[in-house]
Amino acid sequence: MTLDTENITQALCREIATVTRKEEKEIRADGSLHDNGIDSMSFLELLLFIKREWGVDFLEEGIPPEAQKDIHSLAEHIQWKSEKK
Amino acid sequence: MSVSENMFCDISGMDWMISYIGWKSRSLPSRSNHFSVIAQVTDSFRFPDLEEKISRLKKLRAFLAGSVKRRFPVWIPRWYWGENFGPGILCESVSSEEEGAIRNFLPQGVAVKIRFFPRQKKLSFTFSHTVFDGIGAEKFIAFLLGPEFRDEPPFLRFPPDIPQMKQSGKDLQKIMRQFPEKKILRLPDPGSRTENKFETLFLTREQYQLLASAVERKYGPFSFSIFILALLLCQLERDLFPSEPSKEFVFVPMSVDLRAAQKLENDLFFNRWALMPLLVSRKILASGIPETFKHLRKLYTEALASRTPQTFFQASEAMKYVPFRLIDLFVRMNPARTLGTVMFSFLNSAGAMEGKIRNLYHCPTMPCGNTLGFFANVYDGNFNLVISRRPWKDDGKFLCFRRNLFEKLQEGEV
Incomplete structure (x- = not known):
């Protein structure tokens, strides 16, 4: 199944809202993880979610800087990694 | 009334x-x-x-x-x-x-x-x-x-129904069983019942930003709180812990990042610390901060993956109380296991309160003589670290540890 960046972005926003205990509408896809209230623990939770949901493992190597710009960029990077597998 | x-x-x-x-x-x-x-x-x-x-x-x-x-x-x-x-x-x-x-x-x-x-x-x-x-x-x-003061605060409530036992209690009990008493390190002095002493370090916004940037460059984004715990434990291993080969682990009973919960689902029950006790191998501590950081991140990840703290958070109101009854039973059977070595707590931030507070930090009291408590937080861009302890017979080693730790933080040595 081909992954759609938009769907990944939406799923990431939902999960970020969950781990930061915010309303989903408060999460901005054009904002960075930091802007959206992610901290060290919720970051780990997010990485676990990405691994569970799309099989992309950032736990060891972390997320590259270009994918940290905003949630869209992260979604694109997840899609790229997932297709590369 | x-x-x-x-x-x-x-x-x-x-x-x-x-x-x-x-x-x-x-x-x-x-x-x-x-x-x-x-x-x-x-x-x-x-x-x-x-x-x-x-x-x-x-x-x-x-x-x-x-x-x-x-x-x-x-x-x-x-x-x-x-x-x-x-x-x-x-x-x-x-x-x-x-x-x-x-x-x-x-x-x-x-x-x-x-x-x-x-x-x-x-x-x-x-x-x-x-x-x-x-x-x-x-x-x-x-x-x-704050600006919304009322004569009656919003955090009083009526009791919940009698709890029922479910998986969350069993999960916590399982975790508690993983702590083999004989292998857990204790601090050298049995401690006294004297009043707690507090050692404090404050870094300005500029100092903190330099330190945090250096940490993130080396260990990746959102790594600061884990780095702080890694630094504390490595420095303890180097300066303070006794060289007892039989004691293989340091027990960190609480290690928390509470600010993940910015909006509480239930304002009335805000005891939301993650029950995330960690058992950290001293061999890894001796190998240095980078290895310790990786190890701690793995432990945190495993704890998060086990969903135990989340189970606790997401449990129904009644379910939240059950685990403590089980822990109580466990502790009564194994009283020595309650004595942790290090308590670590980190708050990412704390909201400014109507512009009346320019800095805020916690000073925990350690209930047991042979424990050390660390509280770290960032308030309005300033970094605070408080070490809570009881005075020991020989304070020399502790003061050496404190000096080395504070120097490293002030100089941004990561």
Whole structure:
């Protein structure tokens, strides 16, 4: 199944809202993880979610800087990694 | 309101763990394990305003003057109103030069003591841990100093139904069983019952940003709190821990990042610390900070993957109480295992309260002699680290550890 960046972005926003205990509408896809209230623990939770949901493992190597710009960029990077597998 | 209208009531932020284990909590808040929160206030703060607000809190003060009793058949500790037992809250201005009162002492019938030090522009809040946890304390301070003050605070509530046992309790019990007593390191001195001492380090916004940037460059984004714990443990291993090969692990009973919960699902129960006890191998500590950082990140990830803290958070109201009954049973069978070595707590931030507070940090009291407590937070861009301890017979090694640790942080050595 081909992954759609938009769907990944939406799923990431939902999960970020969950781990930061915010309303989903408060999460901005054009904002960075930091802007959206992610901290060290919720970051780990997010990485676990990405691994569970799309099989992309950032736990060891972390997320590259270009994918940290905003949630869209992260979604694109997840899609790229997932297709590369 | 009469006592009979509310025979008993759960209180927000009550430290269930401490109540169950009963370190010092014997039903009265004044006899529990206290902790302080120090707020450095700005010039806009007026002490008479605070006194006036507190005088309006009649219902809360009656509530706080109560006591804890356990209720048959599940032995959940419950708070009973006690309007005839004491003032509930004490508030005073202190004109002496005495340091901003990190003196965790509460008279009988008092659950919160507030002291204002005008010269240092400090407010010292001492809380009974039977009644408040760290987040609860901050919410209480925000309530007192924030713009939305009401005569009746929003954190009183009625008791839940009797809990039922489900998976969350079993999961926690399983985790507790993983801590083999003989392999856990204790600090060398058995400790005394003397008053806690606090060592504090403050980094300015600029110093903190330099340090945080250096940490993120080396260890990746959102790595600061794990790095701080790695640095503390490695420095402890180097300077303070005894060289006992039989003791293989350091037990960190709490390691928390509470600020993940920016919006609480339930304002009434804000005892949201992640019950995330860690057992850290000393061999890894000896290999240095980078390896320790990786190891801690793995431990955190495993703990998060096990969903245990989340199970705790997401459990129904009633389900949250069950695990502590199980832990209580476990502790009674294995009393020595409750004595942790290091407690670590990290708050990512704390909201500014109507511009009246320019910095805020916690001073936990360590209930056991041979434990050390570390509290770190970032408030309004400033970094605070507080080490809580009881004085030892030979303080030399500790002071060496403290100096080395503070120097590394000040110089941004990562």
